[in-house]
Amino acid sequence: xxxxxxxxxxxxxxxxxxxxxxxxxxxxxxxxxxxxxxxxxxxxxxxxxxxxxxxxxxxxxxxxxxxxxxxxxxxxxxxxxxxxxxxxxxxxxxxxxxxxxxxxxxxxxxxxxxxxxxxxxxxxxxxxxxxxxxxxxxxxxxxxxxxxxxxxxxxxxxxxxxxxxxxxxxxxxxxxxxxxxxxxxxxxxxxxxxxxxxxxxxxxxxxxxxxxxxxxxxxxxxxxxxxxxxxxxxxxxxxxxxxxxxxxxxxxxxxxxxxxxxxxxxxxxxxxxxxxxxxxxxxxxxxxxxxxxxxxxxxxxxxxxxxxxxxxxxxxxxxxxxxxxxxxxxxxxxxxxxxxxxxxxxxxxxxxxxxxxxxxxxxxxxxxxxxxxxxxxxxxxxxxxxxxx
Amino acid sequence: xxxxxxxxxxxxxxxxxxxxxxxxxxxxxxxxxxxxxxxxxxxxxxxxxxxxxxxxxxxxxxxxxxxxxxxxxxxxxxxxxxxxxxxxxxxxxxxxxxxxxxxxxxxxxxxxxxxxxxxxxxxxxxxxxxxxxxxxxxxxxxxxxxxxxxxxxxxxxxxxxxxxxxxxxxxxxxxxxxxxxxxxxxxxxxxxxxxxxxxxxxxxxxxxxxxxxxxxxxxxxxxxxxxxxxxxxxxxxxxxxxxxxxxxxxxxxxxxxxxxxxxxxxxxxxxxxxxxxxxxxxxxxxxxxxxxxxxxxxxxxxxxxxxxxxxxxxxxxxxxxxxxxxxxxxxxxxxxxxxxxxxxxxxxxxxxxxxxxxxxxxxxxxxxxxxxxxxxxxxxxxxxxxxxx
Numbered sequence: 030x031x032x033x034x035x036x037x038x039x040x041x042x043x044x045x046x047x048x049x050x051x052x053x054x055x056x057x058x059x060x061x062x063x064x065x066x067x068x069x070x071x072x073x074x075x076x077x078x079x080x081x082x083x084x085x086x087x088x089x090x091x092x093x094x095x096x097x098x099x100x101x102x103x104x105x106x107x108x109x110x111x112x113x114x115x116x117x118x119x120x121x122x123x124x125x126x127x128x129x130x131x132x133x134x135x136x137x138x139x140x141x142x143x144x145x146x147x148x149x150x151x152x153x154x155x156x157x158x159x160x161x162x163x164x165x166x167x168x169x170x171x172x173x174x175x176x177x178x179x180x181x182x183x184x185x186x187x188x189x190x191x192x193x194x195x196x197x198x199x200x201x202x203x204x205x206x207x208x209x210x211x212x213x214x215x216x217x218x219x220x221x222x223x224x225x226x227x228x229x230x231x232x233x234x235x236x237x238x239x240x241x242x243x244x245x246x247x248x249x250x251x252x253x254x255x256x257x258x259x260x261x262x263x264x265x266x267x268x269x270x271x272x273x274x275x276x277x278x279x280x281x282x283x284x285x286x287x288x289x290x291x292x293x294x295x296x297x298x299x300x301x302x303x304x305x306x307x308x309x310x311x312x313x314x315x316x317x318x319x320x321x322x323x324x325x326x327x328x329x330x331x332x333x334x335x336x337x338x339x340x341x342x343x344x345x346x347x348x349x350x351x352x353x354x355x356x357x358x359x360x361x362x363x364x365x366x367x368x369x370x371x372x373x374x375x376x377x378x379x380x381x382x383x384x385x386x387x388x389x390x391x392x393x394x395x396x397x398x399x400x401x402x403x404x405x406x407x408x409x410x411x412x413x414x415x416x417x418x
Numbered sequence: 419x420x421x422x423x424x425x426x427x428x429x430x431x432x433x434x435x436x437x438x439x440x441x442x443x444x445x446x447x448x449x450x451x452x453x454x455x456x457x458x459x460x461x462x463x464x465x466x467x468x469x470x471x472x473x474x475x476x477x478x479x480x481x482x483x484x485x486x487x488x489x490x491x492x493x494x495x496x497x498x499x500x501x502x503x504x505x506x507x508x509x510x511x512x513x514x515x516x517x518x519x520x521x522x523x524x525x526x527x528x529x530x531x532x533x534x535x536x537x538x539x540x541x542x543x544x545x546x547x548x549x550x551x552x553x554x555x556x557x558x559x560x561x562x563x564x565x566x567x568x569x570x571x572x573x574x575x576x577x578x579x580x581x582x583x584x585x586x587x588x589x590x591x592x593x594x595x596x597x598x599x600x601x602x603x604x605x606x607x608x609x610x611x612x613x614x615x616x617x618x619x620x621x622x623x624x625x626x627x628x629x630x631x632x633x634x635x636x637x638x639x640x641x642x643x644x645x646x647x648x649x650x651x652x653x654x655x656x657x658x659x660x661x662x663x664x665x666x667x668x669x670x671x672x673x674x675x676x677x678x679x680x681x682x683x684x685x686x687x688x689x690x691x692x693x694x695x696x697x698x699x700x701x702x703x704x705x706x707x708x709x710x711x712x713x714x715x716x717x718x719x720x721x722x723x724x725x726x727x728x729x730x731x732x733x734x735x736x737x738x739x740x741x742x743x744x745x746x747x748x749x750x751x752x753x754x755x756x757x758x759x760x761x762x763x764x765x766x767x768x769x770x771x772x773x774x775x776x777x778x779x780x781x782x783x784x785x786x787x788x789x790x791x792x793x794x795x796x797x798x799x800x801x802x803x804x805x806x807x
Contacts, residue, residue: 030660032433037426043677044421238657240644241665244637252630268627271419275676276630284673287664288432 030238030288037282039175040201043275045267047205048165051080051122052087054201058161059119063112064091065133066124067098071167074211080124080165092116097125100303100310101132103147103183109136110146113160120200123164127171127223127310130164134179134197137162150181150190159196165203168212169274170220170311172227172281174202182304189304204278206270214261218368219311221257224277225250225361226314231291232336233402235329239289246285247339252276254340258367294400295321298410301387308377315370316377320417322358325403330354374417384414419627419677426671428564429590432664434656436594437554440469440511441476443590447550448508452501453480454522455513456487460556463600469513469554481505486514489692489699490521492536492572498525499535502549509589512553516560516612516699519553523568523586526551539570539579548585554592557601558663559609559700561616561670563591571693578693593667595659603650607757608700610646613666614639614750615703620680621725622791624718628678635674636728641665643729647756683789684710687799690776697766704759705766709806711747714792719743763806773803 042050055062064081071077084091094109112118113136121140123133137160139146149156166174173179177198182189212220228250232243256273263269279285298321299313326333334350337343337357346353362372371377388411391399395407405413431439444451453470460466473480483498501507502525510529512522526549528535538545555563562568566587571578601609621635645662652658668674687710688702715722723739726732726746735742751761760766777800780788784796794802 030433030657030664032436034429034431036429040423040425041676042423044419047421238660241638241641241661241668244641245634248633248637249630252633255629268419271627271677272630275419279630279673284668287430288660 031236031290033287035283035287036195037175037198037284039199039282041175041204041278042201043204045205045207047203048076048079048208049083051165051203052083052085052089054203055084055089055120055122055163056087058163058200060088061090061116061118062092062120062122063109063118063133063136064093064122064124065097065109065129065136066095067126067129069095071124076124076165076167076208091122092118097129097132099128100182100189100307101128101135103181106132106135106139106146106181109133110139113140118160120161120163123162124167126166126168127173130162130166130171130173130199131179131181133162133164134159134173135181135192136160137197138192138194147181147183149192150183156192156194156196159194161200162197163201164199166274167208168216168220169209169270169277170223172224172277174199174204175278175282177283178281180300187304189300202278204274206267206274209260209270209274210265212264214264214369215309217257217260217264218370219309220277221253221260221273221368222311222315222365222370224253224280226295226311226318227280228253228285229318230293230296231286231289233292233325233329233332234289235402236289242285242287242289243335247336249276249280249285250340253280254364261368290401292400292402294402294405297391297399298387298413301391302374302377302379305383305387306377306379308379312370312377315365315372316374316417317413319358319362319372320413322361323416324409324413326351326354326358328403333357374414381418384411388414420625420679422676424672424676425584426564426587426673428588428671430564430593430667431590432593434594434596436592437465437468437597438472440554440592441472441474441478443592444473444478444509444511444552445476447552447589449477450479450505450507451481451509451511452498452507452522452525453482453511453513454486454498454518454525455484456515456518458484460513465513465554465556465597480511481507486518486521488517489571489578489696490517490524492570495521495524495528495535495570498522499528502529507549509550509552512551513556515555515557516562519551519555519560519562519588520568520570522551522553523548523562524570524581525549526586527581527583536570536572538581545581545583545585548583550589551586552590553588555663556597557605557609558598558659558666559612561613561666563588563593564667564671566672567670569689576693578689591667593663595656595663598649598659598663599654601653603653603758604698606646606649606653607759608698609666610642610649610662610757611700611704611754611759613642613669615684615700615707616669617642617674618707619682619685620675620678622681622714622718622721623678624791625678631674631676631678632724636725638665638669638674639729642669643753650757679790681789681791683791683794686780686788687776687802690780691763691766691768694772694776695766695768697768701759701766704754704761705763705806706802708747708751708761709802711750712805713798713802715740715743715747717792722746763803770807773800777803
């Protein structure tokens with residue numbers, strides 16, 4: 030186990046009807062906030078009305094900024110930064126899924142600097158301060174509700190880049206599983222694939238003696254593996270959504286990678302796909318991960334076999350751990366298929382004509398590798414994309 | 419799953435040599451602190467010297483208060499409160515195990531009030547403020563390093579009582595597994611029993627649909643079940659201690675009881691034993707828990723069977739879940755025995771003459787029940803003590 034620091038200060042407010050508490054919680058931090066959301070669905074669902082009623086009751090004013098799209102864009106972030114500065118707003122409240130939250134985090138960092146927030150995404154400097162961010166989560170998927178991360182896409186060049194900073198842990202996140210009842214099935218499936226990916230990225234590590242976090246990760250993977258098909262079958266089952274939503278937050282809150290080094294190559298590769306083709310992040314991960322696994326399996330067959338046995342209930346073939354591992358990958362693919370997700374680039378309607386370009390962008394023209402479990406150069410990324418065709 | 423709020427702000431600094439960071443971390447909060455510890459073992463081991471060197475280097479002054487004993491006493495707490503007030507100390511730094519930390523938390527609450535801190539332990543009022551508490555952990559056991567709890571014994575009447583408050587989450591806790599290398603085997607065993615008890619108290623709940631936290635608890639129980647005998651066999655194995663120590667902190671940091679209601683009767687009953695007889699808390703728990711299980715098994719045989727199968731690798735007897743459950747209890751007892759702990763009051767040299775008195779004190783003369791999984795009145799507690807003879 031590696032040395033580590035761990036602190037996650039996000040206050041989780043979990044359960045039925047908890048969005049009614051957003052006003053009182055927000056008022057602890059600011060009396061004038063940016064209310065940031067995506068499409069109009071929170072208005073038609075009534076959530077917008079309940080959130081603003083709670084803000085009003087607590088004496089909190091707000092400025093609306095809707096229009097966040099999946100793979101949230103820099104231009105809207107910059108609009109949000111302008112609104113915060115012009116109106117002296119003191120907190121960014123995201124109501125939505127990972128896209129709204131990631132966009133809110135970017136705005137929160139941009140609102141307190143003179144320069145361009147995109148610089149942080151390019152690795153030029155680190156944020157030194159940020160407005161507080163808070164969330165009302167509607168989609169269990171990205172884990173951004175209690176994470177340090179934000180991923181933004183710059184339209185020009187379709188560059189998708191991430192920032193991680195403890196400054197953007199949300200100060201509170203409201204998780205009401207009921208808000209997920211009305212999600213379209215495709216979004217449920219993509220959310221489950223995203224959560225599973227967060228767990229697998231952390232699981233596949235070269236750090237030895239990480240049995241405790243292995244087991245916590247397996248526990249969380251088993252929960253998502255069981256709950257995702259149940260949520261599709263019975264979308265109004267509170268108990269299923271409660272397990273799904275809480276597991277989704279824990280999957281990405283950094284507890285589960287304490288003392289270990291995650292991989293994250295599959296995320297990097299997927300960002301190139303969804304940056305260009307604007308496919309849903311979870312759908313892209315369902316394509317990349319099995320291909321990544323087939324490419325990296327030999328790096329640690331025992332670890333893949335343990336995963337297959339403990340998460341997917343594969344019988345351990347002690348004379349053939351590799352067959353055990355490969356059966357695990359097959360069950361992961363079958364799980365994706367059961368959720369209605371494809372596992373090939375063809376399923377995403379992504380052709381083969383830009384694979385070279387994606388492999389090059391992913392590795393900055395072979396100037397860097399991606400991944401830690403196996404360090405992948407441009408040609409290795411190209412091979413994985415090939416395996417994913 | 420029940421609605422819940424969860425926030426754990428303790429910064430964990432984990433790994434080899436991390437006590438060298440105590441000065442810089444302390445200096446963020448105060449320049450003059452109470453250094454609180456137990457016996458002189460931290461002086462002979464060199465830890466005291468390393469901690470004070472780090473404080474000195476960071477420009478932090480300290481006042482020493484050693485002498486904390488297992489089942490920490492109110493009189494020393496009151497001495498600490500006096501020292502903090504007289505010297506204007508701004509933080510209480512515990513170097514030690516759960517006793518030093520619990521005592522430090524009591525001092526931190528007492529230092530900011532005019533009245534008697536014991537009132538909080540009697541349930542008269544709640545703390546409104548506290549000095550920051552920080553810890554350098556030497557014994558993985560109590561979980562106090564990232565918990566809201568403190569248990570103190572008042573010498574007069576040997577009353578042992580607890581307070582829980584978010585105000586006494588340590589601001590940081592330094593966990594260096596190397597510090598556990600020199601623990602006496604009996605203390606290792608008691609620590610393991612205490613951690614296992616924290617997990618079992620949370621596991622046995624009547625709240626339904628808590629599969630995710632069930633699995634996290636099982637993951638943590640399996641880790642402790644495996645690591646404790648290994649730590650006794652090979653006390654200088656860093657990797658074993660790292661898993662043990664991190665699992666011990668997570669076991670009690672409130673994440674694992676999110677959305678569920680723990681039981682805690684075994685802790686209450688054990689507090690009466692160790693309050694009177696001054697036995698080690700972990701050793702007392704190893705006696706109480708099997709008896710409690712035999713008494714409460716019928717309340718939810720399925721839950722006991724799940725625990726037996728998933729934690730203790732018992733084969734599920736689908737035609738006889740109760741036999742499966744009972745085999746789990748036998749394996750728990752065997753695990754205690756393997757650690758060198760007894761499982762009867764006779765093993766603790768506790769006679770039968772004061773069982774009535776303990777049952778009465780535990781339930782305030784039958785004016786209250788203890789436990790949530792099964793609510794136990796005075797006669798039920800008496801029965802459990804009888805089963806434990």
